[in-house]
Amino acid sequence: MRTLILLASLLLPLQAQIVRENIEWLDVWMPDTNVHALPRVLLIGDSITRGYGKQVEALLKDKAYVARLATSKSLGDPALLDQVSLVLKEQAFDVIHFNNGMHGDGYSEEAYAAALPELLATLRRLAPKARIVWATTTDVRVKEHLDQVAPKTGRMIKRNELAAAFAKQEGLPVDDLFEVIKDHPDYHVPDGVHFNAKGYEALAAQVAAAVAKVLP
Template sequence: MVREEIEWLDVWVPGNSNTQLPKVLLVGDSITRGYYGTVETALKGKAIVCRLTTSKSLGDLGLIEEVHLILSQTKYDIVHFNNGLHGWGYSEKEYEKGFVELLKTFKKDAPGAKLIWATTTPMREPGKDQFQAKTGRIKARNAIAATLTNKEGIATNDLFGFLEEKPAFWSGDGVHLNGNGTKALGSLVSEILLENLSSKPLKK
């Protein structure tokens, strides 16, 4: 089991008693947590937007346990999920195995939900217009995810492709986005979610 210096978990489930609107769950890391507010605002009055953001990585059973816990509390109409910027101590083979387990968890705990996989975003050298070496591993992980999600007929939201040629969207650390980048990514996610929302929520 690989542990990071700081482990964190951020769960937010507003409007849980609302049975009139569809519910959307965003699963991801700090990138997801960053654009959550933009998505929540864009879908206001159309869907309840919740989040499960965490430092846990595919390969770590702790992630599966967290997802299981949140899905057991509420039925979601859409689950938009991403994982790939943490867990560098896990090999891509372990990442693949963890991805398979994650899909099994979604099928078991959210059988009626529409699944949308979001590709992991690139990492840039701080202050430079070039990618960090870890972006090569991100590409490998995205390729693994593409193979597995395509096999299952799961939709893809290509966040990597959207950001690849937009270096001005990064903050100084080369990992996180600045305000403009976060807003743009949130707008993209919102568009995808709106395209996939049904007019009526799942029966609770």
């Protein structure tokens, strides 16, 4: 009994570090699971990845099968690793295009960066043949005032810098989605976070090009 109490006391600080949003969600799309003529690509990200995912799939038609894993989970939350592991155990992927950063406001940028090594280790362990591309997180505009950059963008820039430095250290190519949209408030919808058709078209073209460069 004393041992159980001691273990519980040790786990409490770890559990207290897990920050969850009021609404959590997971969206997985895995087409062409029973055919194997083309390379298989996995796009990992959030609702923005979900927004451009189908267009990337169309742009890479006849070149690759494109799946996606979109989630509200952030680096720093161990559940993200569980979700990624679930999908990687379903299929073998040749390319993984990964973005994360918009969610997880409750985690500091330092905590965010500290979770990168374990994530990469999980990707490499469960998809040992996959070529991994890191994608930067897009900016945020003030709701209903898209000409103004929201304060949260500063956090996205810091996370992007930390992730890019880690990617360079690990020899991973970086797909700079932030650069694609940072000067285009016209790409955003009124919420300041998501994108209109023109914005998603630009992001999809960028992602498809980045993936095409590393297709086997």
